[in-house]
Amino acid sequence: xxxxxxxxxxxxxxxxxxxxxxxxxxxxxxxxxxxxxxxxxxxxxxxxxxxxxxxxxxxxxxxxxxxxxxxxxxxxxxxxxxxxxxxxxxxxxxxxxxxxxxxxxxxxxxxxxxxxxxxxxxxxxxxxxxxxxxxxxxxxxxxxxxxxxxxxxxxxxxxxxxxxxxxxxxxxxxxxxxxxxxxxxxxxxxxxxxxxxxxxxxxxxxxxxxxxxxxxxxxxxxxxxxxxxxxxxxxxxxxxxxxxxxxxx
Amino acid sequence: xxxxxxxxxxxxxxxxxxxxxxxxxxxxxxxxxxxxxxxxxxxxxxxxxxxxxxxxxxxxxxxxxxxxxxxxxxxxxxxxxxxxxxxxxxxxxxxxxxxxxxxxxxxxxxxxxxxxxxxxxxxxxxxxxxxxxxxxxxxxxxxxxxxxxxxxxxxxxxxxxxxxxxxxxxxxxxxxxxxxxxxxxxxxxxxxxxxxxxxxxxxxxxxxxxxxxxxxxxxxxxxxxxxxxxxxxxxxxxxxxxxxxxxxxxxxxxxxxxxxxxxxxxxxxxxxxxxxxxxxxxxxxxx
Numbered sequence: 001x002x003x004x005x006x007x008x009x010x011x012x013x014x015x016x017x018x019x020x021x022x023x024x025x026x027x028x029x030x031x032x033x034x035x036x037x038x039x040x041x042x043x044x045x046x047x048x049x050x051x052x053x054x055x056x057x058x059x060x061x062x063x064x065x066x067x068x069x070x071x072x073x074x075x076x077x078x079x080x081x082x083x084x085x086x087x088x089x090x091x092x093x094x095x096x097x098x099x100x101x102x103x104x105x106x107x108x109x110x111x112x113x114x115x116x117x118x119x120x121x122x123x124x125x126x127x128x129x130x131x132x133x134x135x136x137x138x139x140x141x142x143x144x145x146x147x148x149x150x151x152x153x154x155x156x157x158x159x160x161x162x163x164x165x166x167x168x169x170x171x172x173x174x175x176x177x178x179x180x181x182x183x184x185x186x187x188x189x190x191x192x193x194x195x196x197x198x199x200x201x202x203x204x205x206x207x208x209x210x211x212x213x214x215x216x217x218x219x220x221x222x223x224x225x226x227x228x229x230x231x232x233x234x235x236x237x238x239x240x241x242x243x244x245x246x247x248x249x
Numbered sequence: 250x251x252x253x254x255x256x257x258x259x260x261x262x263x264x265x266x267x268x269x270x271x272x273x274x275x276x277x278x279x280x281x282x283x284x285x286x287x288x289x290x291x292x293x294x295x296x297x298x299x300x301x302x303x304x305x306x307x308x309x310x311x312x313x314x315x316x317x318x319x320x321x322x323x324x325x326x327x328x329x330x331x332x333x334x335x336x337x338x339x340x341x342x343x344x345x346x347x348x349x350x351x352x353x354x355x356x357x358x359x360x361x362x363x364x365x366x367x368x369x370x371x372x373x374x375x376x377x378x379x380x381x382x383x384x385x386x387x388x389x390x391x392x393x394x395x396x397x398x399x400x401x402x403x404x405x406x407x408x409x410x411x412x413x414x415x416x417x418x419x420x421x422x423x424x425x426x427x428x429x430x431x432x433x434x435x436x437x438x439x440x441x442x443x444x445x446x447x448x449x450x451x452x453x454x455x456x457x458x459x460x461x462x463x464x465x466x467x468x469x470x471x472x473x474x475x476x477x478x479x480x481x482x483x484x485x486x487x488x489x490x491x492x493x494x495x496x497x498x499x500x501x502x503x504x505x506x507x508x509x510x511x512x513x514x515x516x517x518x519x520x521x522x523x524x525x526x527x528x529x530x531x532x533x534x535x536x
Contacts, residue, residue, distance in 0.1 A: 053414060079416040094407035097400070105400055106415065113398035144474075 001200050002029040002052065002168055007061035009047050009224075021047040023224035024061070029168075029202070029217075034194050036211040037204045039221030040247045045204045048221065049170050052202075054078045066167065083161035085154070085174040092157030095146030099137060099156055100126055102145050106160035129159060133189055151182030155189065162193045169194065171203040175210075187214065208240045220246050252495060254376065260491030261379035262440045265386055266456065267463035267483040269315075269433030274464060275479060276394070277406040277426045282337030282457060284434050286344030287318035289453035291435025293351040296358045296448035304367035308439050315435025318344060319427035326427075327420040341453075348450050357449040360442065367443045375444070382440070386433065387480050394476050402426050403476070434460070455508040462511050463487030465518045 009022040022044050029035060039045045050056035051063060054075040062071045070078055086092055093102050103126050104117040123141060130138040133155045137148075145153055154174060161169055171190065175183035191214050194201045205211050211218055218235045220228040220243070228246065230238060266288065273281040291311035298307030318340060325336035352358050360367075368378050393399045405412045405422040413419055434456070442448040467486025473479040497510060 055414075075413055076416050076418050079414050084414050091408070091410055094404040094411060096407050097404060101400055101403075104397070105404055109397050109401075111397060113401075114396050116395055117397045117400045118395070 001031040001033070001066060002202075003027070003064040004048075004051070005062045005064070007051055007063065008059050009044075009051060009056055010059045013059065020224050021056075022051065025224070025226055026061075027219070027226055027229070029200060031200055032198055033200055033217055034191070034215040035202045035217045035219060036215040037202060037219045037221060038206075038208065038211050038243065038246070039204075043221035044224040045221050046172060047224075049084070049172055049202070049204065052078075052168070052170065053082055053084055081167040082170065083166035083168070084170040085157055085161060085172065087173040087176045089150040089153040089157065089177060090146075092160070093145045093153050096144055098142050099130075099145055099148070100141040102156060103129075103160055103163060107163040110164075129163065130156075132193075133159065149182075151178050151186060154178060154182075154186055158186065158190060158193065162197055162199070165197045165199055167200065169199050169201040171201060173204050173206065176206065190214075208243045211243070212238055212240065222246060252499070253492070256491045256495040257488055258375055258379050258444065259441075260488030261376075261383045261484075262437055262444060263459060263463060263491060264383045264484040264487035265440065266434055266437035266460040267467070267487040268383075268386055268390060268480060269430045269437065270457070270460035271464055271480060271483045272390075272402075272426055272430040272433075274461060275406075276403050276476075277423070277430075279333045279406075280457065280461070281319075281322060281427060281430060282334060283318055283322045283340045283344075283427070283431055284337075284457040284460065285453040285455070286341035286348070287315045287431040287435050287453075288438040288456040289348045289448075289450060290314050290318055290344055290351070291438030292442035292448040292452060293348045293358075293450070294435070295439030296360055296442045297351060297353075299360055299363050299365075299367060299443060300358065302364045304363065304365055304443065308368075308436060308443075311439030312432045312436045315438075316428040316432040318435065319429070319431030320424055322431070323420075323424040323427040327423050345450070352448065352450065356451070357447055360446040360448070363446075369440070369443045379440070383484055386436075387484055391477050391480055394480075398425070455511060458508075458511050458515055459490075460487070462490050462515050462518075465515060466490050466493075469518060 004025055004027050007022055007025045008020070011019045011021055025048065037045050047056055051058055054073060058071060062069055064070065065081060094105070097105070100118050100123060104122060108115070108117050108122060126141060127138040135152055135155055137152060137156065140148070145156060148156070175186050178186060187210060203215060212235060216232040218230040219226050270284060273279060291314060294314045295307035295311040298304070298310055322336045322340045325331045325339060326333050331339070349356070369375050394403060401412070401417050402422050402425060405417070405419055405426070409419060412422070463486040464483045465486065466489050467482030467484070470485060470489065471478055471482040473482045494507060497507070498504060502510065
């Protein structure tokens, strides 16, 4: 599915500010896997995501998606197959566009550039899907999304990435900016949607409990390297106190 | 009465300018300075074709020329990574020379000798033609912004980061937005040339602010929340502004002072929210 071969990223190469963000990382993600990722700040987790989406350039190594070398593809070319959700809910949605327009942005584009983005049948379809979130969003299709709460916006952003299922979904601490209750709810919805739609997903989190509870594989990043790779069986035996040692202070 | 009618007609011509600028200022959220150049380009191109006996092809050619101007700015901005404001200024500056070339080196051209009547030649139908033009363009823009392509363009101005990560080519959207915007601006310049029966190479000064004034006054009156009302507001505002302008002229303002009036008006309108907030804070402190 997703494979990194000897991936390395160095910022400010050749200057005194040189920083190795990813150091010779090789990893292979299987189709349908839901992988959680832990690691302290600056361990290379987000750089890892950026390399996959194309937002950061590799200094060396290669990235493969479905066996195809995508190392030289631009960000917008890759994003047909790769969806990404950010920590900040405002990053994943366009605030002045309504809920239905945001959803249409993700869903209707295949119909061609000059067809109407939101059609009657779409509205029914959007309503049906928003009901799955159980947040009452199906009644607010015409509301500009900037007026919704962070949790609601993140839920819509999640729905956007699922309506047009990507091969790979990257979740970059997508619940970190939410209150505990919304965070838990979004996480459950995420897990459910990933299962229902059989999406391959990677999730960065700082919550060790979540990292153990969700997903079927756990990667731990440290100093630009993957230092631990727990399979589903190993992960089930792990406890939060086993993980704390992987963070340096 | 005659004066008011003429003001409304001019207002409708500038409404098309405001609609064009609406795309860059409101939808793409980055004002484009190409306008002061492309407005004249539209006038020049149309004037020369009108003199050659093709007034309607002239209007279409003016639109096309405007699109090219906008794409030039988009090219500088996206491919050459020049700051948006500077990219606009560069195109505008270059256009001054091009506009002179288009008119064969003459700083202004009169259309009274045009061999074929234009759409605006008959004073009885002028108002209807202009109403139709502004209305049609507004409606087409509205429908466009509801299509997938229009939605992508709006999302680009709303949240560029999100768009970048969602398989839309942001660079192409900038070409589209700036091209369409300047096409309409040039069309507005072309209609003005036919309406006034002359084209002037210096006629573009202050056009950006003038178009902006229309948008802002419209917003103050209609308080738009949706894009449909926003576009209507640009048309209504442009006409209202022209009416105010005419009143000011009647009150004895010199026509040459009007650029200052426009600039002050736009500056004040934009600063109102800030001033209101400051007043509020002051009142809170005193209370």
